[in-house]
Amino acid sequence: MNLLIYKTKTELLKDLAEYIITIGEKAIAENDCFNFVLTGGNSPKELYTMLAMDYREKLDWTKVYFFIGDERNVPPGHESYNGLMARKSILDPLNVVADHVFFVDTTQAPEKAAIEYAKEISTHFKGADLSFDLILLGMGDDAHTASLFPGTEVLGNKDVTVDSVYVEKLSTYRITFTAPLINKAKNVAFLVFGEAKAEAIKHVIEDQTKNPELYPSQLVDPVDGSLTFFLDSDAAKLLDN
Numbered sequence: 236m237n238l239l240i241y242k243t244k245t246e247l248l249k250d251l252a253e254y255i256i257t258i259g260e261k262a263i264a265e266n267d268c269f270n271f272v273l274t275g276g277n278s279p280k281e282l283y284t285m286l287a288m289d290y291r292e293k294l295d296w297t298k299v300y301f302f303i304g305d306e307r308n309v310p311p312g313h314e315s316y317n318g319l320m321a322r323k324s325i326l327d328p329l330n331v332v333a334d335h336v337f338f339v340d341t342t343q344a345p346e347k348a349a350i351e352y353a354k355e356i357s358t359h360f361k362g363a364d365l366s367f368d369l370i371l372l373g374m375g376d377d378a379h380t381a382s383l384f385p386g387t388e389v390l391g392n393k394d395v396t397v398d399s400v401y402v403e404k405l406s407t408y409r410i411t412f413t414a415p416l417i418n419k420a421k422n423v424a425f426l427v428f429g430e431a432k433a434e435a436i437k438h439v440i441e442d443q444t445k446n447p448e449l450y451p452s453q454l455v456d457p458v459d460g461s462l463t464f465f466l467d468s469d470a471a472k473l474l475d476n
């Protein structure tokens with residue numbers, strides 16, 4: 236596990252953008268494509284815009300396939316649909332073509348949407364191991380990641396798949412990568428900044444005895460891949476030096 240702590244969010248985002256480009260270049264050199272899973276939420280918006288604007292010429296974006304690690308149970312045009320945020324901040328500015336975008340079809344019921352999304356991903360990987368080149372993750376102040384929320388059934392899903400889950404505290408369904416699917420990735424990177432996340436980060440990174448029911452991000456432990464935390468000093472403030 237790599238722990239990278241930055242004084243400012245700007246420094247963090249620049250380094251993370253360069254990290255993403257480096258992984259993309261390697262994936263394209265090796266397999267002529269870069270399978271890149273975006274995180275939802277607010278944290279990545281600035282990063283996505285930076286990639287689309289400042290790093291437009293730094294990667295052959297036509298070789299990138301974009302996925303989303305979790306989705307809310309709202310229509311695709313809804314303002315809180317993660318896919319819409321991704322379209323606005325990076326996909327449309329980079330003119331990404333439709334068949335390079337794999338998002339959750341939330342016009343279907345959550346369970347069906349999850350099954351369909353898992354099928355699409357499996358078809359994309361032509362039945363081979365579902366091993367993404369990079370999965371970008373955010374983290375909530377309750378230590379959830381993707382839609383792996385504390386105390387939810389999906390935490391116990393041992394399948395390498397996409398699942399639907401009812402999240403009591405939000406009174407809504409979510410569709411999410413399971414922890415085993417995340418852990419199949421070649422590289423996983425958390426993007427976490429701000430003081431509100433400091434308590435969660437401390438538990439996720441420093442707890443000797445893991446308690447993933449309470450701190451689901453502790454489930455992220457790639458089988459063969461790399462795990463890197465990109466934190467600002469506020470999010471890292473409770474960590475022992």
Ligand SMILES: O=C(O)[C@H](O)[C@@H](O)[C@H](O)[C@H](O)COP(=O)(O)O
Pocket residue numbers: 274275276277278279305306307317372373374375379380381382
């Ligand atoms: O659908 C989502 O909201 C995300 O995938 C979720 O896991 C997010 O990464 C965290 O909730 C952090 O969200 P912020 O970046 O908005 O703090």
